Amino acid sequence: MTYDYTLYGADFSLYTGKARAYMRYKGLNWQEKKATLDVVRDKIIPNVGAAIIPVIESKDGQVVQDTTDIIDYLEARHPQGSVYPSTPKQHLVSLMLEFFGDEWLFLPAMHYRWNYLEEHKEFVLSAFGGMGLPNGSLENKISLGEKLCAPFRGFTKRMGVTEETRDGVESSYLATLDQLNSHFEKYDFLLGSRPCIGDFGLMAPLYAHLGRDPYPKALMQSRAPAVYRWVERMNNPKPLSGEFLLNDEIPETLIPILQTQCDEQLPDVLKVIKKSAVWLKENPAGNLPRFLGNQDFTVGGKSGRRWVSTYTQWMFQRPWSFYQSLQSKTRPEVDALLNEIGGKIFFNFKIEHSLVRKPGQLELVEEV
Numbered sequence: 394m395t396y397d398y399t400l401y402g403a404d405f406s407l408y409t410g411k412a413r414a415y416m417r418y419k420g421l422n423w424q425e426k427k428a429t430l431d432v433v434r435d436k437i438i439p440n441v442g443a444a445i446i447p448v449i450e451s452k453d454g455q456v457v458q459d460t461t462d463i464i465d466y467l468e469a470r471h472p473q474g475s476v477y478p479s480t481p482k483q484h485l486v487s488l489m490l491e492f493f494g495d496e497w498l499f500l501p502a503m504h505y506r507w508n509y510l511e512e513h514k515e516f517v518l519s520a521f522g523g524m525g526l527p528n529g530s531l532e533n534k535i536s537l538g539e540k541l542c543a544p545f546r547g548f549t550k551r552m553g554v555t556e557e558t559r560d561g562v563e564s565s566y567l568a569t570l571d572q573l574n575s576h577f578e579k580y581d582f583l584l585g586s587r588p589c590i591g592d593f594g595l596m597a598p599l600y601a602h603l604g605r606d607p608y609p610k611a612l613m614q615s616r617a618p619a620v621y622r623w624v625e626r627m628n629n630p631k632p633l634s635g636e637f638l639l640n641d642e643i644p645e646t647l648i649p650i651l652q653t654q655c656d657e658q659l660p661d662v663l664k665v666i667k668k669s670a671v672w673l674k675e676n677p678a679g680n681l682p683r684f685l686g687n688q689d690f691t692v693g694g695k696s697g698r699r700w701v702s703t704y705t706q707w708m709f710q711r712p713w714s715f716y717q718s719l720q721s722k723t724r725p726e727v728d729a730l731l732n733e734i735g736g737k738i739f740f741n742f743k744i745e746h747s748l749v750r751k752p753g754q755l756e757l758v759e760e761v
């Protein structure tokens with residue numbers, strides 16, 4: 394059997410969960426293969442310039458990295474059952490929630506995996522080790538897993554989960570989990586009976602880590618069963634089914650989640666944008682480093698320091714550019730929503746140095 398696409402990833406990988414759910418929903422002719430160390434060495438590093446998953450390869454040999462680019466590449470080839478709503482508020486909200494899932498719920502995802510490791514050590518480490526020793530013994534997988542997971546464990550503190558902030562990370566996550574639970578008691582997906590790009594973004598943290606690692610999975614199942622059922626629906630979708638809500642409706646149940654995003658995540662991304670701008674002014678046409686030092690941030694009422702991850706600007710540019718492209722006719726209703734969630738200043742902020750991705754490297758460059 395020839396497949397149109399191969400997804401190289403891992404069961405325990407946050408972003409693979411996002412791409413996998415999307416490919417299932419689109420009903421594509423595809424297969425998934427483990428991104429073993431050989432695949433990383435022979436296929437991923439030569440094409441992408443870094444050891445990162447997931448990637449997809451098309452049957453004509455095109456390799457695409459980054460779940461957002463993977464989804465957009467596939468959307469262009471398979472437009473039926475688009476995951477992008479066509480109406481303005483829903484389109485904006487779906488892009489915002491993709492960003493929230495991909496980049497902000499990443500904090501509790503890493504926290505609950507690595508700071509509760511004793512609760513699920515064998516499960517997590519043997520999975521990591523299995524990427525190098527697919528047929529190895531459990532003991533050998535765990536011992537290799539210890540080594541392979543070291544950089545990921547290190548990310549947890551660098552992204553801001555420290556002794557100072559861990560209570561804030563937990564309280565913010567639990568509040569969001571409760572709010573999502575109220576939402577999914579009423580709706581199958583974020584915006585109706587069809588998953589949107591925001592559902593796929595949320596699936597990244599809410600499956601492989603928070604809905605699959607034993608400790609946070611049990612927490613989700615007991616505290617937010619409707620969220621757990623959504624995770625199951627996302628993993629077993631009826632391809633191309635469902636519709637977005639009529640009349641560009643944004644369910645009331647999403648408002649508190651969007652407010653948290655505006656309170657916590659968007660101030661952080663504005664600081665990143667300012668730092669990137671300084672760097673790009675000083676280094677015209679340079680490859681913007683993935684990280685530019687550290688900055689203050691607040692989560693769940695606790696303040697700490699976290700990395701300045703330049704990629705977050707690129708992700709924020711998606712909803713931001715969409716908002717900027719709106720005609721004056723449609724702006725008032727979108728502005729009313731942004732006022733309600735406290736988002737207006739962020740979308741009216743002027744981004745002077747827009748970032749784009751460049752094939753073969755993770756470092757972003759300024760759009761010319």
Ligand SMILES: N[C@@H](CCC(=O)N[C@@H](CS)C(=O)NCC(=O)O)C(=O)O
Pocket residue numbers: 406407408409443444445446447458459460461
């Ligand atoms: N934004 C990327 C993130 C991919 C990513 O961070 N993948 C993790 C595993 S789930 C990884 O391989 N990280 C290695 C790194 O960041 O250097 C995407 O959407 O695909």
